[in-house]
Amino acid sequence: MNGDDLTKEELLSRFLQLEQRVEELEQDNAQLREKLQEKDERIEELETRLRKYENPHTPPSKRRSGTDGSPTSQDDEDDDVRTDGGTPGRKDGHDPEWRSMADPDEEIEVTCDCCPECGDRFDESVGVSPRLVEEIPDPQPPEITRYNRHYYQCDSCGTETVAAHPDCPDEGQFGVNVIAQSALSRYDHRLPYRKIADRFEQLHGLELSGASAWHATDRAARAGRCEYEQIRQEIQDADVVHIDETGIKRDGEQAWIWTFQTVQHTLYAVRESRGSDVPAEVLGEDFAGTVVCDGWTAYPAFSSNLQRCWAHILRE
Incomplete structure (x- = not known):
């Protein structure tokens, strides 16, 4: 039977079936597009979260995977794998490090008169089994002194x-x-x-x-304010100053702890700002030395004499 032999009713029935099938396919296609859109949004969200941990300004200790960029094998996915890609404990072949024991302040001879099993008395000791015990003294009461200041x-x-x-x-x-x-x-x-x-x-x-x-x-x-200001003056006069900042909570509010370091001095400053006003305050607006820093925008806003940190450059 060919198309010419079909009646109008049969042709209409087949057309309606095809039309219904097209509608079903269009619905399936719309559902797939919707699911694909949800997956794209989820992928974008995860990539945004991942960039917080995998970017040139993230130190290796904060990264969630190995530093070599290679995927972690199934055998390594166990409880012994750290979040920074390393494993706990010393590496194979590393010399052990023992805790050093201090010389005793007092020695006590611990003896025994008789056998705990049969009760027979001992004549003399046949050896010594020493054990060093470190202890802290009982809580010491405060010393109260009265100064009769004439x-x-x-x-x-x-x-x-x-x-x-x-x-x-x-x-x-x-x-x-x-x-x-x-x-x-x-x-x-x-x-x-x-x-x-x-x-x-x-x-x-x-x-x-x-x-x-x-x-x-x-x-x-x-x-300590006087010594603090002396250290700040030494840093202001330095030729090279390393600067970095990280977030810190102060009384539950967001703040930033800044580090200013030279070969001989280190100065910390806790401020509510992460902007260029902080290095301008600590180093002075006329600071003529070189600032070694990462790529945070506050540094070029403070000085044009910058040396980017090599670790960040290599990661970039």
Whole structure:
């Protein structure tokens, strides 16, 4: 039977079937296009997230894959693979490093009179099995010193003078060690002021409020201001200064910690800005030396005398 033998009803039926099939294919095509669009958007999102970790300004320690750019094999995908592409532990053939033990401050002879099994008495020891134990002392109570500072009045000019002692602080009731430990707890151990106060009470039985811990760190900062400014002056006069910055939280708010380094000095500055105003503030607007830096836009906005970091150039 050929097309000429088909009736009009049969031709119409076949046409309707073809038309319905075309509509089904168009619907399938629309669904596939929609899925493809979703995948393209997802790929773009993942590539955007990946660029945060894989770009010329990302140090190797922050990258999520190996530094050679090669894909990770299936055998390496286990719990021992670090996020930076390395593996934990020393490399094969590396000499071990043992923890050095200090000389003992005290030696205690540990003896036994009789056998714990049969009760027979021992005549003498046949050897020694030494064991070094390092321990910290029990919490030490604070030392409280009263300084009776005598004051005098000059008969000639009437000037009043209060005698000073090197161990007596100029202000406050806490000594140098309390101030130093407060600053270390805050900025090295990153403890909140409340926990700093708790730490003093636990270790030394010293009652200290969170506000007192804050005042102690503030006094430490003011005590070091003169040396800080001296270091900044040395850096301002340097021929070459390495600068870098990274994000940091300060009281829960975004801030930036800047590093200014020369061969002999390193200076840190925490600022809310990541712009060129920070190096202009620290180094001075008339800084004539060379700045070694990465490709952040704040540096060319500050100075035209730049040396790009070789690590970034090689990654680029």
